[in-house]
Amino acid sequence: xxxxxxLLITSLGLAIIFGMMRVINLAHGEFLMLGAYAAILSxxxxxxxxxxxxxxxxxxxGVIGFVVERLIIRRLYGRMIDTMLATWGLSLxxxxxxxxxxxxxxxxxxxxxxxxxxxxxxxxxxxxxxxxATIILLGGIWALLRFTAAGxxxxxxxxxxxxxxxxxxxxxxxxxxxFAAGSSVSGLAGALIAPxxxxxxxxxxxxxxxSFITVVTGGAAMLTGTFSAASLLGxxxxxxxxxxxxxxxxxMMLAVAIVxxxxxxxxxxxxxxxxxx
Amino acid sequence: MSGxxxxxxxxxxxIVTIAAILALPNFLELFALINATVYVSMSVLALSLALVWxxxxxLCFGQAAFFGLGGYSYAVAALNFGDTTYAVxxxxxxxxxxxxxxxxxxxxxxxSDVYMGAITLTLTLILFNFVNSTAGDQWRIGAAxxxxxxxxxxxxxxxxxxxxxxxxxxxxxxxxSVVSLLLCYIIAKLILRTRFGRVIVAIxxxxxxxxxxGYDARAYKxxxxxxxxxxxxxxxxxxxxxxxxxxxxxxxxxxxQIIIWVMVGGLGTLAGPVVxxxxxxxxxxxxxxxxxxxxxxxxxxxxxxxxxxxPRGVLPSLAVLFGHERGVT
Numbered sequence: 001x002x003x004x005x006x007l008l009i010t011s012l013g014l015a016i017i018f019g020m021m022r023v024i025n026l027a028h029g030e031f032l033m034l035g036a037y038a039a040i041l042s043x044x045x046x047x048x049x050x051x052x053x054x055x056x057x058x059x060x061x062g063v064i065g066f067v068v069e070r071l072i073i074r075r076l077y078g079r080m081i082d083t084m085l086a087t088w089g090l091s092l093x094x095x096x097x098x099x100x101x102x103x104x105x106x107x108x109x110x111x112x113x114x115x116x117x118x119x120x121x122x123x124x125x126x127x128x129x130x131x132x133a134t135i136i137l138l139g140g141i142w143a144l145l146r147f148t149a150a151g152x153x154x155x156x157x158x159x160x161x162x163x164x165x166x167x168x169x170x171x172x173x174x175x176x177x178x179f180a181a182g183s184s185v186s187g188l189a190g191a192l193i194a195p196x197x198x199x200x201x202x203x204x205x206x207x208x209x210x211s212f213i214t215v216v217t218g219g220a221a222m223l224t225g226t227f228s229a230a231s232l233l234g235x236x237x238x239x240x241x242x243x244x245x246x247x248x249x250x251x252m253m254l255a256v257a258i259v260x261x262x263x264x265x266x267x268x269x270x271x272x273x274x275x276x277x
Numbered sequence: 278m279s280g281x282x283x284x285x286x287x288x289x290x291x292i293v294t295i296a297a298i299l300a301l302p303n304f305l306e307l308f309a310l311i312n313a314t315v316y317v318s319m320s321v322l323a324l325s326l327a328l329v330w331x332x333x334x335x336l337c338f339g340q341a342a343f344f345g346l347g348g349y350s351y352a353v354a355a356l357n358f359g360d361t362t363y364a365v366x367x368x369x370x371x372x373x374x375x376x377x378x379x380x381x382x383x384x385x386x387x388x389s390d391v392y393m394g395a396i397t398l399t400l401t402l403i404l405f406n407f408v409n410s411t412a413g414d415q416w417r418i419g420a421a422x423x424x425x426x427x428x429x430x431x432x433x434x435x436x437x438x439x440x441x442x443x444x445x446x447x448x449x450x451x452x453x454s455v456v457s458l459l460l461c462y463i464i465a466k467l468i469l470r471t472r473f474g475r476v477i478v479a480i481x482x483x484x485x486x487x488x489x490x491g492y493d494a495r496a497y498k499x500x501x502x503x504x505x506x507x508x509x510x511x512x513x514x515x516x517x518x519x520x521x522x523x524x525x526x527x528x529x530x531x532x533x534q535i536i537i538w539v540m541v542g543g544l545g546t547l548a549g550p551v552v553x554x555x556x557x558x559x560x561x562x563x564x565x566x567x568x569x570x571x572x573x574x575x576x577x578x579x580x581x582x583x584x585x586x587x588p589r590g591v592l593p594s595l596a597v598l599f600g601h602e603r604g605v606t
Contacts, residue, residue: 024391075585080391081336082584085540088533089580096574205529209402216395247410254399254406261396262386 003241004234005127005134006193011211011218011226012137013186018215019222020158020178022080023073026087028211029204030094031183035061035190036199037098057191058184065183069176077175091204098201130192137185142223154178210250213257219267228268233257283470287463290548294459302448311447311519316558317454318515321461321508323538323554324547328465329505330536331545332474333498334481336390339379339397340535342404343372343506345526347513349408349423352432352522356421362438368514369507376506377499384495384502398532405527428523435518447519454515458551461508465547468504477501530573537576541583543594 014028025031035057043052072090076083145151154174157164161171197203214233218225233253241249260268302310326340351368355361379400383393412425421429434444435453445453468474480487480494488494513526525531534557542553557576564572587594 024394072581072585084394085536086581086584088536089577089582089584091577092533092573093577093581096571096577099571100569100574209398209529213395213399216392245410247406251403251406254403258382258396258399261388261392262382265386265388265392267392 003238004231005131006196007210007214007234007237008227008230009130009134009137009189010186010193010207011214011230012134012141013182013184013189014211015215015218015222015226016141016185017179017182019220019225020154020182021077021175023077023179024080024084024087024212025073025182026084026208026212027068027091027094027204028087028186029206029208030091030098031061031065031186031204032190032193032207033098033199033201033204034064034094035187036194036197036203037102038187039191039194040199053191053194054188058188061187061190062180062184065186066176066180068183069179073179074172074175091208095201095204102201126195130196133192137188138223138227141185145223210253213254217257217260217267219264219269221269225267225269228272232260232268283466286548287466290459290462294455297455298452302451307447310451312562314447314451314454314519315516316555317451317458318512318519319538319558320551320554321454321458321512321515322535323542323550324458324461324465325505325508325512326535326539327542327544327547327550328468328508329502330539331543331547331550332469332481333477333501333505334484335498335502336394336536337397337502337505338394338532338536339399339401340505340509341527341531342397342401343376343509344513344516344531344535345404345408345522345524346372346375347510348432348517348522348526349429349513350510351514351517352429353418353421353423355433356429356431357418361433361435365435365514368517369510372510372513373503373507376503380499380502380506384498387495398529401527401529401532405524405529408524408527424523426524428521428525430521432517432521450515450518454518457511457515461511462547462551465508468501469547473497473500534576537580537583541579541587 010032013031014025017023017025017028038060039049039053039057042056043049047056068090072086073083076086145155153164153169154177156167157169157171157174158178164174165171197206210233214229215222215226217233218227218229233256236256237249237253239249240252243249301313305313322340322344325343326337329335329337329340347368350371351361351364354364354367358364379397382388383396388396408423409426411423412427416423416425423429435450436442436444469478476487476492476497477500479490480492480497484494513522516522516526538554538557539550540553541557542551543549557579560579561572561576564570564575
C-alpha cells in the first residue's frame with residue numbers, strides 16, 4: 001500500500017501538469033527534491049515539522065514553479081519535445097545548483113509518529129499517514145477541479161483556450177497558476193517522502209522516470225489514469241520485491257509498463273474510463 | 278545537396294581525420310590522448326543519435342542503452358573468446374538486434390512521441406538497474422563476471438585481428454576510433470543520399486503524406502533505428518577500450534548528455550553533433566576542474582539556453598549567420 005501511495009503521490013504533480021497542459025516537466029524530480037529541502041531546512045530553522053512539510057514546502061516550490069513557467073515554459077507551449085528538453089536542462093541545472101549550495105551529502109530526518117502494532121504486525125504510523133495524505137490530496141484535487149469555479153475555468157481553458165479567452169478568461173494566467181499548482185503538489189510530495197528516501201540533490205532522478213512512466217501509462221485522464229497506473233505498477237513492484245529483490249521488483253514494474261504501452265498505446269485511460277477526470 | 282557538396286564534405290572530414298591521427302598523438306600526453314579517444318567515441322554516439330533523431334525524427338531517450346550494450350557485449354565476448362577479433366562484430370550486432378526488437382514494438386505498435394520517449398527511457402532504466410544488481414559470482418556470462426556496480430575493470434583492449442597476445446597501444450586505439458568516426462560519418466552521409474535516406478527524411482517531414490505515397494513508414498523508421506543502434510554499439514565498444522564498462526554507461530546522465538550534444542550541435546545535421554560532443558566534453562572536463570561550480574549546472578544551463586535561444590543548434594545558426602541558407606549537414 002505505501003508503495004502504491006508513494007508512486008501515486010510522487011506522480012501527481014507531474015500528472016497535473018501533463019494532464020492539464022500537455023507539458024512533460026522533466027524537472028519534476030527536482031521539484032520533489034526542492035520540496036524535501038524546503039521542508040528539512042525550515043524544520044531545522046525551528047519551524048514545526050508538520051508546518052514545514054505541509055505548508056512551507058508546497059508554498060516554496062509553487063513559487064518556484066510559477067517563476068519557471070513565466071521564464072521558460074511559457075515560451076514553449078505546443079512544442080512538447082522542446083519543453084521536455086528545456087525542463088531536462090532545468091533539472092540538471094537545479095541538481096548542480098543544489099549540490100553547490102548544500103553539498104552532495106545525505107541529509108535526513110526521521111519519520112515523525114513512531115510505529116503502531118496490530119497484533120504481531122507492526123507498521124510505521126508514518127506510512128499510514130502517507131497513504132491517508134495521498135488519498136486526501138487526490139480527493140481534494142478532484143473536488144477542486146470538479147466542483148469549484150476555478151476548477152471549471154481551468155478545465156475549460158485546457159480544453160479550448162481560445163474559446164475560454166473569448167469568454168473573458170486570461171488563459172495565460174490560468175496556465176501559470178496550473179503549473180504553479182502542479183509544482184506545489186510536487187513540493188508537498190517531496191516533503192512527505194523525504195523521511196523515507198533521504199534528501200540528496202540527486203534524489204529526484206530516482207523518481208522522475210517512475211513518475212513519468214506512471215503518468216504516461218495512465219493516459220489522458222490525469223487523476224483516474226495516474227491512480228490506476230500507480231495502483232497497478234506499484235502493486236507489481238511490491239509483489240516483485242517480495243518475491244525477489246527490490247531491484248527486480250522495479251525491473252518487473254518497468255517491463256509491465258512497456259507491455260502495457262504496447263497494448264494500450266494511449267495509456268490506460270485511452271481505452272477505459274474515457275470520460276473520467 | 279549536389280554530388281560536389283557530398284564529396285567536399287567527405288574530403289574535409291577526411292583531412293581533419295588524417296590531421297588528427299598525425300598530429301594529436303605527437304603533442305598530447307598519454308592521459309590526454311586516452312581522453313581524446315573517449316571524446317571521439319562519444320562523437321560516434323552523438324552521430325548515431327543525430328541520424329535517428331535529426332533525420333529519422335525519432336526522439337530516443339535511450340541511446341545510452343545501445344551504447345552500454347555495445348560496451349558490455351564487447352567486454353563479455355572478448356573475455357570469453359580470449360581474442361577481440363570477433364568481439365567487435367558482437368558489440369555491433371547485439372545492440373542492433375535489441376534496437377530491432379524495441380523498434381518493432383514501438384513502430385509497429387504505432388506508439389506516439391511521448392510514449393516512445395517513455396519506452397526508450399524505461400529500457401535504459403531496466404538495463405541500468407539490472408546491470409547494477411549483478412554483483413557477485415553467480416552473475417557471470419561464461420568467463421566474464423558482470424561485476425554489478427563496479428563494472429568489468431578487466432575489459433581487454435583491442436588486439437591485432439587473430440593475435441590475442443598482442444594488445445594495441447592507446448595510440449593505435451586512438452587511430453582506430455578516429456577512423457571509425459570518419460567511416461560512420463561517411464556511411465551516414467551515403468545513407469542519406471540513397472533512396473532509403475530520402476524516404477526517411479520525407480517521413481520525418483510528414484509521416485502521413487509519406488505513407489499516402491505508398492511508403493511503409495514503420496519499416497523505414499525501424500531501419501534507421503537499427504542502424505543508429507549498431508552505431509551506438511560501436512561507440513560503446515570504443516569507449517570500453519579506453520575506460521572499461523560499468524553500469525554508468527546506461528545511466529540517465531549519459532542519455533541526457535547525448536541529447537544535449539545533438540541539440541546544441543544542431544538537429545538535422547551530422548557534423549554539428551560530432552563537434553558538439555567534443556566541445557561539450559571538453560567543457561565538462563574543464564568544468565570538473567573548477568572548484569565551486571558543478572558541471573551539471575553548466576550543462577543544464579547550456580541545454581536550456583540552446584532550446585530557448587538557438588532551437589536549431591549552434592552550427593546551423595552560424596551557417597545562417599554566414600549566409601548559407603541551406604545550412605550544413
